[in-house]
Amino acid sequence: MKLLLTSGGITNPSIQAALVDLLGKPVAEAHALLVPTAQWGHPMCGPAGVHRSIAVDPQQHFSGLGWASLGVLELTALPTIAAERWEPWLREADVLLVDGGDATYLCHWMRESGLAELLPTLPDKVWVGMSAGSMVLTPRIGPEFVHWAQPDDDAGLGVVDFSIFPHLNYFPDNNPEAAARWAAALGNPSYAIDEQTAIKVVDGVAEVVSEGEWTRFEGWRRGSPEL
Numbered sequence: 001m002k003l004l005l006t007s008g009g010i011t012n013p014s015i016q017a018a019l020v021d022l023l024g025k026p027v028a029e030a031h032a033l034l035v036p037t038a039q040w041g042h043p044m045c046g047p048a049g050v051h052r053s054i055a056v057d058p059q060q061h062f063s064g065l066g067w068a069s070l071g072v073l074e075l076t077a078l079p080t081i082a083a084e085r086w087e088p089w090l091r092e093a094d095v096l097l098v099d100g101g102d103a104t105y106l107c108h109w110m111r112e113s114g115l116a117e118l119l120p121t122l123p124d125k126v127w128v129g130m131s132a133g134s135m136v137l138t139p140r141i142g143p144e145f146v147h148w149a150q151p152d153d154d155a156g157l158g159v160v161d162f163s164i165f166p167h168l169n170y171f172p173d174n175n176p177e178a179a180a181r182w183a184a185a186l187g188n189p190s191y192a193i194d195e196q197t198a199i200k201v202v203d204g205v206a207e208v209v210s211e212g213e214w215t216r217f218e219g220w221r222r223g224s225p226e227l
Contacts, residue, residue: 001123002022002127002201003127003199003201004022004198004200005137005198005199005200006193006197006198006199007134007164007166007168007198009128010128011195015197015211016065018200018209023095027066028066028068030068031069031093032070032094033090033093034097035072035098036099036101037101037106038098038101038105038133038136039101040076042102042132053099062099067095073086075110075112075113078113078114079112087118093125094125096126097128098127098129098130098133099132100133101132102146103132103141104146104155106136107156116157131166134166135156136157138158139155139188140154140188141155142154160201160204160206161188162206163183163188163190163191164190164192164193165183165192168193168194184217189217190217191216193208194210196211197210197212
């Protein structure tokens with residue numbers, strides 16, 4: 001897959017240009033599926049938040065970009081229906097818009113639904129993540145961002161080899177000092193990104209696209225030399 005991993009969505013012209021480059025066509029000609037599943041696992045999210053994600057509002061930096069078509073793919077429903085029904089919906093879409101919430105909950109349902117297993121078979125699909133929708137593809141999420149009670153660890157799917165600290169300086173607790181502590185405990189490379197930053201990944205090569213603030217941390221742990 002081609003990835004555009006964001007904190008706050010398509011929030012500026014640089015990120016939008018990166019999206020168009022990945023799509024290979026204008027947004028207005030691209031067909032999108034929105035995945036809101038992560039919201040159900042986060043205690044601060046609920047039906048109103050899911051509705052805002054789906055609502056086609058020009059100020060919405062995800063669903064409101066003027067897609068040729070926009071559908072909803074709810075992962076918790078997929079195990080109850082035949083794959084022969086939903087896999088064509090997925091394959092016919094140009095882009096998956098994967099919303100935020102709790103990344104470990106999203107990770108669980110990506111595995112349960114079969115979507116995680118399908119990802120390697122979708123090399124031309126574009127994945128646009130927002131917050132947890134980006135973090136789920138990383139090797140570790142960090143316990144600071146785990147709000148779902150069920151998981152035993154903070155593992156993501158490991159599609160990329162770096163972790164993501166989202167919403168840098170957007171919330172009081174998401175400050176540079178907290179990002180540095182989070183990164184020091186992971187043991188793999190990581191990025192702290194704000195709402196004006198995205199990470200574009202093509203063929204495993206990551207490129208930061210930003211009109212804001214970001215920091216890259218190398219993979220290390222406290223008491224160990226920096227790698």
